[in-house]
Amino acid sequence: MKFEVQITIALKEGMLDPEARAIQHALNNLGFATEGLKTANVYCITVNAPTADEARTRATEMCERLLANPVIHDYCIEVAQ
Amino acid sequence: MKFEVQITIALKEGMLDPEARAIQHALNNLGFATEGLKTANVYCITVNAPTADEARTRATEMCERLLANPVIHDYCIEVAQ
Numbered sequence: 091m092k093f094e095v096q097i098t099i100a101l102k103e104g105m106l107d108p109e110a111r112a113i114q115h116a117l118n119n120l121g122f123a124t125e126g127l128k129t130a131n132v133y134c135i136t137v138n139a140p141t142a143d144e145a146r147t148r149a150t151e152m153c154e155r156l157l158a159n160p161v162i163h164d165y166c167i168e169v170a171q
Numbered sequence: 172m173k174f175e176v177q178i179t180i181a182l183k184e185g186m187l188d189p190e191a192r193a194i195q196h197a198l199n200n201l202g203f204a205t206e207g208l209k210t211a212n213v214y215c216i217t218v219n220a221p222t223a224d225e226a227r228t229r230a231t232e233m234c235e236r237l238l239a240n241p242v243i244h245d246y247c248i249e250v251a252q
Contacts, residue, residue, distance in 0.1 A: 092206065098213065100213075110214075113214065113237070113238070116237055117216075117233060117237060120233075120236055120237060122229060122232070122233055123219065124216050124217060124218060125173065125217040125218070125219055126215075126216070126217035127214060127215070127216050127217070128214070128215040129212065129213065129214055129215075130212075130213040130215070131210065131211075131212060131213070132179065132181075132210065132211040132212070132213055133191075133194065133208060133209070133210055134207075134208070134209040134210075134211070135198075135205050135207070135208050136205060136206040136207035136208070137205060137206070138204065138206055148203060151203070152198060152201075152203055155201055156194070156197055156198060156201060157194070
């Protein structure tokens with residue numbers, strides 16, 4: 091069965107995020123006053139798995155082994171059919 | 172009033188996404204069979220605006236002027252209080 095797995099990976103709270111600071115600075119230079127900006131990467135993966143739980147387990151392994159660095163990243167997994 | 176604006180920016184359908192291909196290839200090399208992979212960037216921005224509509228309008232301008240390239244990107248804006 092095919093599942094659409096959405097993995098969102100963001101830096102942990104308190105981690106320095108130079109990309110976010112650069113974007114916020116550029117927005118301010120364009121006249122957009124912002125009070126905070128966070129970035130995240132999203133991966134939407136089509137996974138063939140027997141059950142939704144199995145799809146989630148595989149997505150967790152993908153995060154641990156490749157997509158996220160558990161030292162600095164938090165990740166969140168959503169599974170839809 | 173403060174609003175949390177979440178902007179998701181992804182390549183339009185049919186655009187070549189080398190990052191997604193590289194990640195899919197790496198996942199396959201690790202033994203994770205995937206049938207499709209898409210990437211997106213998310214920006215969570217705290218905006219001070221009088222109404223939610225005004226916050227959405229500002230976010231749209233941010234996308235048009237800095238965050239997205241309307242030729243190759245689609246973007247989606249969600250506003251929460």
